[in-house]
Amino acid sequence: SDKPYKHEISNTVEGLKLSWQRWSNDHSEYQKHNPFSTNRTLMVKIQKGEESYGRPKEGSKTEQRGKDAHTHIGKEVQELCSIIKSIGESREDGKTVVEFGKLFEKYVTISNKVVGVLLRARRQGLVAFEGEMLWQGRDDFVLITLL
Structure with missing residues (x-):
């Protein structure tokens, strides 16, 4: 009330x-x-298919935390893309590529979530790379392409 x-x-x-x-x-x-x-x-x-199913109550602290997290991750994805652009090599097709090992070394000083942010960036169609997951050491020579 x-x-x-x-x-x-x-x-x-x-x-x-x-x-x-x-x-x-x-x-x-x-x-x-x-x-x-x-x-x-x-x-x-709440039934499956309803608009509010699987979502926090509108106006709740949980909803606000989710929005804040989404904004924060968005900034990390943008920062990752700018780092790829700055340390990567431009190709003839205009796309920038960098080896995962080089990116990992540079980005891990900023954030320890480099793989998670890369996966998010790929889901958003901003980068491309081979494989489902990247591992330091094993995948150091996998090319990350900025789209």
């Missing part, structure tokens, strides 16, 4: 009772949407 829990006459027994009841009602409503609540009979079920 939009009303503050503190009643205008919170020092009276009636005011405290109203404030407590409002909090209790709000908490019960919240628990209906909490998948970890022990009271399963009250739970509101």
Whole structure:
């Protein structure tokens, strides 16, 4: 509810009772949407296919954390691409390539998530490389192409 829990006459027994009841009602409503609540009979079920299925509640802290993480990873992907451009070699087709080992050495001083960021960049169609996963040492000579 939009009303503050503190009643205008919170020092009276009636005011405290109203404030407590409002909090209790709000908490019960919240628990209906909490998948970890022990009271399963009250739970509101979201069905597969619904727009909100698998997504945090709109306006929640969880939703905001997800947006913040998405923005942060986006910046890391951009930074990775700029590093590839700066340390890589330009080819005749205009694309820039760099060996994974060279990229790993340069980028690991910035972030230890180089492989994860590379996989994200590939999913976004920004880079290409052979194989599903890259391993330091084993895949040092695999070419990473900036698209």
